Amino acid sequence: MADKYVYLFEEGGAGMKNLLGGKGANLAEMTNIGLPVPPGIIITTGACKEFSASGQKFPEGLEEQVKDKIKILESSLGKKFGDKANPLLVSVRSGAPVSMPGMMDTVLNLGLNDITVGALAENTVNERFALDCYRRFITMFGDVVMGIDHSKFERILDRQKLKAQVNFDNQLSGGEWREVIEEYKKLIKRETGDDFPQDPMKQLFMSIYAVFNSWNNDRAVVYRRINKIPDELGTAVNIQAMVFGNMSNDSGTGVAFTRNPSTGEKKLYGEYLINAQGEDVVAGIRTPQPIASLQKEMPVIYSQFEEICRRLENHYRDMQDIEFTVERGKLWILQTRNGKRTAQAAIKVAVDMVNEGLITREEAVLRIEPAQLDHLLHRRIDPEARLNIVARGLPASPGAASGMVVFDADLAEKLGQEGKKLVLVRTETTPDDIHGILYAQGILTSRGGMTSHAAVVARGMGKPCVCGCEALQIDYDKNELKVGNLVIKQGDIISIDGSTGNVITGTVPMIDPGLSAEFQQLLEWADQIRSLGVRANADNPEDAAKARGFGAAGIGLTRTEHMFMAQDRLPVVQEMILSGTLREREEAVNKLLPMQRDDFYGILKAMDGLPVTIRLLDPPLHEFLPDAEELMVEITRLKLTGGDKTEIREREELLRKVRSLSEHNPMLGHRGCRLGLTFPEIYAMQARAIFQATARLVEEGLNPIPEVEIPLVIEVKELAYLRELVDRVASEVKKDSGIDFHYTVGTMIEIPRAALLADEVALEADFFSFGTNDLTQTTLGFSRDDAEGKFMRAYLDQKILADNPFMVLDRKGVGKLMKMAVELGRRTKPDLLIGICGEHGGEPSSIEFCHSIGLDFVSCSPFRVPIARLAAAQTKVRSDRSARQDYSTL
Ligand code: ADP
Ligand code: MG
Ligand code: MG
Secondary structure, three states: OOOOOEEEHHHOOHHHHHHHHHHHHHHHHHHHOOOOOOOEEEEOHHHHHHHHHOOOOOOOOHHHHHHHHHHHHHHHHOOEOOOOOOEOOEEEEEEOOOOOOOOOOOEEEEOOOOOHHHHHHHHHOOHHHHHHHHHHHHHHHHHHHOOOOHHHHHHHHHHHHHHHOOOOHHHOOHHHHHHHHHHHHHHHHHHHOOOOOOOHHHHHHHHHHHHHHHOOOHHHHHHHHHOOOOOOOOOEEEEEEOOOOOOOOOOEEEEEEOOOOOOOOOOOEEEEEEOOOOOHHHHOOOOOEEHHHHHHHOHHHHHHHHHHHHHHHHHHOOOEEEEEEEEOOEEEEEEEEEOOOOHHHHHHHHHHHHHOOOOOHHHHHHHOOHHHHHHHOOOEEOOOOOOOEEEEOEEEEOOEEEEEEEOOHHHHHHHHHOOOOEEEEEOOOOHHHHHHHHHOOEEEEOOOOOOOHHHHHHHHHOOOEEEOOOOOEEEOOOOEEEEOOEEEEOOOEEEEEOOOOEEEEOOOOEEOOOOOHHHHHHHHHHHHHOOOEEEEEOOOHHHHHHHHHOOOOOEEEEEOHHHHHOOOOHHHHHHHHHOOOHHHHHHHHHHHHHHHHHHHHHHHHHOOOOEEEEEOOOOOHHHHOOOHHHHHHHHHHHHHOOOOHHHHHHHHHHHHHHHHHOOOOHHHOOOOHHHHHHOHHHHHHHHHHHHHHHHHHHHOOOOOEEEEEEOOOOOHHHHHHHHHHHHHHHHHHHHHHOOOOOOEEEEEEOOHHHHHOHHHHHHHOOEEEEOHHHHHHHHHOOOHHHHHHHHHHHHHHOOOOOOOOOOOOOHHHHHHHHHHHHHHHHHHOOOOEEEEOOHHHHOHHHHHHHHHOOOOEEEEOHHHHHHHHHHHHHHHHHHHHHHHHHHHOO
């Protein structure tokens, strides 16, 4: 027996998304809970898969199954395909398991032909309406199914309007529509050599064929690549009886979210148009009405709709995005899905739903996509700033963006790839602009509402967007836009504020973000759930304080090299490096001591009561010296201009030193603990500065917790030697100050040898911290800059590596070393403290891995701390859930 390829709505349900697609599964679900959904049938994704696999052939049995189910539909509705009195009309809608907005276009009014259009006219006593439906159908069918450019239909329509001397479609008479329809048919014949098909069954199968094919059209393929959606899923096809929002003035169509998708506020949010069909609302042809005015215009419908929204939210336990149509005073629901939302809205909706008793705290924590939070933790326009606001549109996606004006998606992509900041400005966007939107900092459109393509896509990507800014007159031919008298050309800098809708000339001052009350609440729940600690990487007291404000439980990495680079210190550092004798060196080092002590004092104070890992000097010394080539140029210049002899000699001496310190491969050169071995005075000074600061804070009644970290260790004996040095300095400071304090000494694990010998290294270490930036470089043998600049693309394009290992932890290789090091280290010391301080510490999938191998904490940049707190909680919930499942299957 052949597979079952076709389902009635009654036969499906929300749990069948993979088979029936998201749209189909939800139409079935709504049918079964008794909502007013026009009846229909669904062709499975399985049929699409077989179609693609077999070189575009319908699978065996599909056609019969479709015909059988259509018969059931016909008899339940008392209508028939092609019937002279009561014709069945349907829509054909694609619907993949994951929502792919606007990827595959819907065909409405299928089943109309020269005969049935007459029946529709008679039954509705409205010939204009019937002809309007017919011409829409021919356009959609010609465009989507037969592949004729939409603009060719538009041109015919424009010509007719000119001839009739009217501005709007709805001013054309029945006779005039008839002429348009005849022109359309001729166009189709001319373009394809075929007549427009009159047989509804033929129309239907051609449409099904087109939907299946569209799964592999360019924009669908691009969208799947960007969003990492597997190509194998396939799309379902929904065939649904038509309802008409364009039948009369007590008809209409609209879309609404059950809550505000921008802010999360619990209030219906959406738009509708009276006497309109399907995509009219989002197409930006007429500007739609806000949903609130439906309450006045159609109070009964509005309260029915509100009630349905409430039911759907309770049923799905999430915010819904709903499409509806009103046909002569009767409400129909045409789609529901979990609504896309901004990070801000996602947080508010999740927290509110917990408070409403709709979902649990764990579910709330899982509802937020950590990567999305990035957006909230970004900078926004300083509210104190004086702005040159030139226009205001709709605040469609929050956040602010500045950049040069670009009118074309291809150009936006090109400039974006060059690293330019830009704002994509269009009258409206379509799925064909996706690649440009991807590279834009923000999107600005002159037409379309809050549910227009630009708005939906921007919110999904977390990009600022202002749309429907009707004051803008965009001229693509001249590559410029006008606002009143002001002319803005392509390349000029503008800013947009997606939270207010403001359009501003020039750049704008931005300020740091804060956490909203809901965000704090959610993070508190996350903290209660997670077991993994979250620290921050911070090199100065300001960043440390910021990290603490974002909820960091300590500093996982303080790098000391930046402290050496500061303007006033560099000469002393250079003196230290260049000194010929130990005595001279010690003198220079002693000058640095009070400066370093102040640094550590500030950081330890800001993190009072929390641990602070301080890494001793890591980079090679020549990084602090001037560049050899610049020195040579300077010496030559001095010589040519008869400069001072001693000055020339000094410069030449410096050049010799620079050259002697220069290395063939600095990454693998004289750095890290190797410096500590050859210049112990430097590490001794740093240890002294740390401990003197610690002693002082203890004296002041505070509770500093320093963790001294030795970088780049490969062998326990290095660590033993340097630990002894640190311990010696500590007892000296204790003795001199008469103050007792606590500290620990540990190491960074960033070279494979240290990971391989972790059981030995642990003998001398109180803690490990994985420096996964270097560990990735040394494990793969990739220097990061060279890799990302030259060959990483090839590795990713050819799928040799799934992700850039400097961004997403390479679990297979680097991760294996980490897992081994954790096991070996804890074999020696069962409660060895272990963390990670590479950039991976703030990346959700890497955080998941760190949790799974039993790390104590991750450490990341201060702004990513909230993301890490949330990701750590999500990992905990998921791993607990799958552990429970494992037990249940035993
Ligand atoms: P998309 O996935 O792009 O939203 P849809 O299949 O949801 O495409 O349909 C596009 C538009 O057509 C929507 O406004 C939808 O409500 C409308 N529509 C689809 N099917 C019908 C139908 N049977 N009757 C009336 N309107 C319909
Ligand atoms: Mg839809
Ligand atoms: Mg390192």
